[in-house]
Amino acid sequence: SLQVDIVPSQGEISVGESKFFLCQVAGEAKFKDISWFSPNGERLSPNQQRISVVRNDDFSSTLTIYNANIDDAGIYKCVVSSQEEGDSEATVNVKIFQKLMFKNAPTPQEFKEGDDAVIVCDVVSSLPPTIIWKHKGRDVILKKDVRFIVLSNNYLQIRGIKKTDEGTYRCEGRILARGEINFKDIQVIVNVPPSVRARQSTMNATANLSQAVTLACDADGFPEPTVTWTKDGEPVEEVEDEDKYSFNYDGSELVIRKVDKSDEAEYICIAENKAGEADATIHLKVFAKPKITYVENKTAMELEDQITLTCEASGDPIPSITWRTSTRNISNEEKASWTRPEKQEV
Template sequence: MAESMLILRMCSIMLVLGFSEAKMEIITSKPDLLLGENAMLLCKAGGEGDITWQKDGEDAEEDQIEKVDETSSKLLIRNAKMEDAGRYTCLCDFDTGHIDHTSYIIFVYERPSFGETLAYHEFLEGQDVVITCMVTGKPVVEVNWERDHEKLHSEAGRITRLKDNSLQINNINRKDRGTYTCEAKIKDRPIFEKLDISISVNVPPTAKIHEEVKKVTAGPETNVSLRCLVEGVPQPNIIWTVPDSSDESRYKYNSDKSELIISSVVRSDYGEYICTAKNKISESSAMIMLDVSEHPVAVLSQKKMELEPGQTLSVSCNVSGHPMPALQWVRKTNNDHLLTVDAGGGRVRMEDGYVLVVDNVTSSDGGLYSCMAISPAGNASTDFSLQTWPGKASQVSGTPGPTSVHFTLGASLVDGGSPITHFTLQWKTGRENNWQERVIQSTDPLVIKDLNPYTTYSVRFAPQNHLGQGGFSEELTVRTQGIREPDSPVLVASEGKVEGNMFSIPLTQLDSGGSPITHYTVRYRVNKVDEDWREKDLPSNSTVINLHDLQYKSDYHVEVLAVNPYGSSSPAKLNFNVPQPVAKMNKGGMGKGAVAGIVIAIFLALLIAVDATCCYTNRCGMLMFLAVKLFGQKVPRMKTVEEGDGTSNGKASPNGDPATEA
């Protein structure tokens, strides 16, 4: 079949040559023959004669030669072998006696082949490696190496070519990975083959954690991130080894597990965390210690105790945390100072390192005690309240009036750890054996009232809290004064109230001067120069002052005098302000806006009514204007009084409208 195709091709060539100038030549379709191929050489002599063939100067074999006609001959090469390569000469002994010849060189080759050359290599970083390229082919094959379309030269260096055409790379690294091309080319011929060889450089994994110890404090808002820096080729897999006590349900990882996030850190998360990076080459590990501190906590056996004087207090405080906090009991004083409770053998002491003990409780022991837990992770404290009876008042003096005694305290009262709620006031004359008493609120003045003038009294008082009554103060002997004018009334500015243009304030009288109050005189004015006083009297049993019809946005000055038959007291003075009132909407009526709206609505209604009347009677007004614009209505010609009588003084204009002559 192949031979038939060659014959057809040669016939086509001969047809073309038949129209060309006759000359001696050899024609073939394949100057280069692949080993095993067939080829035909056609010799065109250009004239009649005897045609013979030679190869490399020797006569060709007869079975290869076929005569076509008197002017042409062909030589067949079947199943080309390497020895078929050479110079083929066509000789012609023309009938004219002229001898001529022409030659043609046939090249036979075996195509380059890479045999069992590996197309993929894996190497370990740092090794000296050799990449082989096993090439076969004939007659002579040249080998070249390329990378990224650039030719690799054989100069001495880290990458060199060996004599057997292998490529050597010393101390290979990750930058050397990629595709290398081995090119096999038949020498002096454009015949070549290429093989791409992939190089992978493996790197043993490394795992690094910059911190050896990470310190955090446990808590629901505390999240900790542990990062492991991993390198290696192929990409290593990461495995975390965590403490057995840690709850992995609170763990979160990023995509490659190089970061471990622990949410809501607790104490049990404490321990070693090991990051292991592993690939097919080897594995590497790094460790970090998670040091979890717990904020200290102090817990009391009870928060409050109520004891009678003489009893013993014992309350325990347990502290926890990591590191274990130190425990300290302190006493909080009224001036916010802290007094440390020692662990010695005193009446107030700490036992066993955590129990507060107070023997023979006194009033001065009452108050707040704080259990403090102190550690590097922070401090915590919780308060304990000891409550007992109040103490006896000390440094008490009494100031007599005609009918009263006013107590003055030179030192603060000892409340026993619970607020004073009442005072018990007692008094008696020298002839009396029993004390008279009255209980007052703790906010009331410490005054015994309604005593007799010119009388010697023994007086004392005792504080009370919700637990009981404390001891009475030392007895004071006082003599009330003679009858005189009353003391000034008491006005407490903070109790005054302003409502609209009215002012009210409670009125208190401590001492009447030994004679009943007849009335109170109240005078007030705007606090300006040359303003007139306004004055009024109040009954003696009055307990509140009410001032009416005051001016808004004004400052006032008021004076109150207590009057008895012996005169009037010094005035009690007070200043107050009456502010500008805030406008309020009358719920039962209409505001100014509503009234204005009604007036505008009425005005618009009247305006529309007048305009409508004008429209229908005299064909004028806004409604008429809108009707013409919107509906195109024609305005009828107006009739004059004369038209009503059948006469007119004007002439009709061409458009039908009346026109007046000048």
């Protein structure tokens, strides 16, 4: 009788991989028909694209499975027929397995400082894998830090995540039965909400002296926050071809040029990043130098009992008004009296 062998005698193929099997015939029969049959008993046609059968010579034929999928699993049969010897056959059990793969394990994964972070790592495999999480080369569970918990779905939870927890975490899957191992490194980023403080909470300037004043605040956070400003709730922006406002490179300093009374306001610097925002308030007080807005000249007779001279002045704060002659000050005892804060009569 004919001796039929298939090499290799057993076959394991991972999903997506390819493998071939050689059917060999030993014997002296002159004519031999070599056929391959699929697990469902269907005769396989030669030269198909994905599951291919090729006759090599009088004594052998090759079955090739390309890009294997789970449905390809089963017992394949090689049947050799000859007029003298009849039929002989051999079988091979082809097993298809899913190698360890990471279906959903994005990197980086970002979290806000203080949150309960859950690092996602979905592992696909034919057999249930054992998942180990490592950080800085060590199993995180061996740290004995109660903040680190491996959840029932094999995700890693870090309670109250800190900036110091940032770094590379390894999601490692193992299949004991096959001695198979695979891993995915995941970069964990911890974002820190901004903090901001004004260098001075109150700033003073004097109007109409072509003065410039700088309002400044210092902001921290991760990622580095962007800083914007408002004046009494309205955005402060640089305007092209105008030099009223300008900012330094990171927006933390606002320069106001040619300060006048209209610049007096509550300014807020707002620091913002993807983790949140914070703000600080600076009050700008603009003083105005005293300015005499009205003075009345009068001519009096030498023996007149009383004469009234009027002087009006503006300024911030409200200016005090004193009177003097060319040689001396006039005192209150000489009947100088206020009629309103910015107007004095004598």
